[in-house]
Amino acid sequence: MVDGDYEKILVKISEKSGVNKEELNRRVEAKRTKLSGLISREGAAQVIAAELGISFDNEKIKISELSSNLRKFILVGKVIDVSPVRTFQRDGKESKVANLKIADETSNVKVVLWDDNHIRLIEGGDVGIGKVIEISNASVRGGEIHLGSFSELKITNQLLENVNTSKVFQEKKISDFKPSDNATIRAFVVQVFDPRFFDVCPECKKKAIPEGSGFSCSEHGKIIPEKRALMNFVLDDGTETIRSVLFHDGLSKIGITDLENADSLLKQKQNLLGKEMFFSGNVRINKFFNNQEFIVENADEVDLDGLIAKIENK
Numbered sequence: 388m389v390d391g392d393y394e395k396i397l398v399k400i401s402e403k404s405g406v407n408k409e410e411l412n413r414r415v416e417a418k419r420t421k422l423s424g425l426i427s428r429e430g431a432a433q434v435i436a437a438e439l440g441i442s443f444d445n446e447k448i449k450i451s452e453l454s455s456n457l458r459k460f461i462l463v464g465k466v467i468d469v470s471p472v473r474t475f476q477r478d479g480k481e482s483k484v485a486n487l488k489i490a491d492e493t494s495n496v497k498v499v500l501w502d503d504n505h506i507r508l509i510e511g512g513d514v515g516i517g518k519v520i521e522i523s524n525a526s527v528r529g530g531e532i533h534l535g536s537f538s539e540l541k542i543t544n545q546l547l548e549n550v551n552t553s554k555v556f557q558e559k560k561i562s563d564f565k566p567s568d569n570a571t572i573r574a575f576v577v578q579v580f581d582p583r584f585f586d587v588c589p590e591c592k593k594k595a596i597p598e599g600s601g602f603s604c605s606e607h608g609k610i611i612p613e614k615r616a617l618m619n620f621v622l623d624d625g626t627e628t629i630r631s632v633l634f635h636d637g638l639s640k641i642g643i644t645d646l647e648n649a650d651s652l653l654k655q656k657q658n659l660l661g662k663e664m665f666f667s668g669n670v671r672i673n674k675f676f677n678n679q680e681f682i683v684e685n686a687d688e689v690d691l692d693g694l695i696a697k698i699e700n701k
């Protein structure tokens with residue numbers, strides 16, 4: 388279950404019924420008590436919606452409104468990325484899978500196609516970057532849209548301008564991480580390693596290659612390299628730990644501003660240890676260790692006052 392799904396459902400029911408969220412939440416809890424807690428909050432919210440005569444079937448929604456409880460929604464998005472079709476063996480038979488990314492003005496999302504009829508649309512070039520598609524009868528799993536043989540994929544003439552193509556980080560637990568996830572976690576720094584330095588080309592920022600007594604770039608020839616740093620640390624969100632990396636420009640976001648002075652570096656490292664923050668980044672496989680690592684792009688302070696206010700308002 389993606390965090391915030393329950394909240395999204397309440398907002399939707401509130402919009403359609405005119406009953407405020409607090410009252411809906413009370414009814415949901417009452418329903419759950421009556422059913423001895425055998426039903427999830429999300430499930431109970433659906434029951435309350437049905438009692439209010441509200442149906443979400445065949446409703447057009449925006450990508451930002453997607454939640455894993457939704458069924459029978461209709462989604463329109465512009466294709467902003469297409470991955471090559473992959474083949475794999477299932478039950479001794481060759482099967483195919485294809486990935487797309489679609490965007491609307493609110494957000495973007497990965498779409499996974501499992502049905503040969505849909506995949507043929509990609510192979511034939513009917514579905515490609517810039518095309519606007521309409522999806523229905525799909526399911527939402529792990530923040531992705533999955534289309535099986537009962538799902539529908541249509542090309543539409545609808546125009547979609549100003550789509551949101553910026554990277555979307557999904558709130559996740561480390562134990563649910565999969566390679567290439569863009570995730571946000573709330574975690575503690577439990578281990579901090581010393582910075583490591585490397586040299587890059589000042590022009591293109593690619594790794595500088597040692598050559599004779601100097602350095603060169605495969606593109607820019609002989610160069611005077613720039614020194615860059617990275618730091619490894621271990622994050623723990625209570626479900627698991629993960630080895631994480633933060634590169635040069637991002638280091639200040641976790642309070643590392645002085646790499647030169649050993650004393651001040653030690654102090655900065657000590658300050659970091661045990662600190663809880665929101666970390667956003669990309670999950671990838673470290674080929675050397677053959678395990679997952681987290682390439683951190685952003686670190687934000689945990690705003691405790693804001694969180695408390697949010698909880699009290701529920």
Ligand SMILES: [Zn+2]
Pocket residue numbers: 588589590591592593604605606607
């Ligand atoms: Zn270069």
